[in-house]
Amino acid sequence: MNMKKQIMDESVKSLMLPPPPPLLPPSQGYGSRKIDGDSITNKQIKKFWRQKQIIEEDHLYSAIKAAARVRARNLSDEDYKRFEESLDMEDLETEDHQGLKDWWTKSKYAYLNQPALGSADSLKRKRFSTYTPNCFSFKPCNPLYATSLNVF
Numbered sequence: 352m353n354m355k356k357q358i359m360d361e362s363v364k365s366l367m368l369p370p371p372p373p374l375l376p377p378s379q380g381y382g383s384r385k386i387d388g389d390s391i392t393n394k395q396i397k398k399f400w401r402q403k404q405i406i407e408e409d410h411l412y413s414a415i416k417a418a419a420r421v422r423a424r425n426l427s428d429e430d431y432k433r434f435e436e437s438l439d440m441e442d443l444e445t446e447d448h449q450g451l452k453d454w455w456t457k458s459k460y461a462y463l464n465q466p467a468l469g470s471a472d473s474l475k476r477k478r479f480s481t482y483t484p485n486c487f488s489f490k491p492c493n494p495l496y497a498t499s500l501n502v503f
Contacts, residue, residue: 389397416438423434 419434423431426434
């Protein structure tokens with residue numbers, strides 16, 4: 352009898368308890384909001400890492416060339432000369448590419464000091480408050496009339 356009563360109490364409790372609420376999605380932080388575009392700081396960070404990657408790639412490329420030169424010393428004189436010529440040809444190709452890489456910083460036609468096109472649009476999207484508080488409403492003490500100014 353006691354066992355039946357306990358089972359009935361558990362079944363009644365399970366019917367009475369509401370299901371647990373669903374889990375909340377992970378938040379990005381308190382008061383955070385999504386940003387439409389990249390900020391200037393994020394652009395600078397991306398630019399820094401791109402430059403860092405280019406430097407690392409150039410360093411890796413020069414290390415590979417140095418290792419190839421060491422291996423090429425074991426070649427015959429004719430093969431070694433051909434190898435050096437091929438490296439010089441690659442250097443000329445990369446120099447042309449290096450000159451094109453940052454042409455806009457050296458160009459006199461580059462308008463680098465102008466704001467980005469997106470930043471001018473963001474000023475238009477800002478909302479300005481039109482609220483005027485009632486406690487600061489201005490009422491002149493004496494109304495000004497044309498006769499008080501000696502004007503007829």
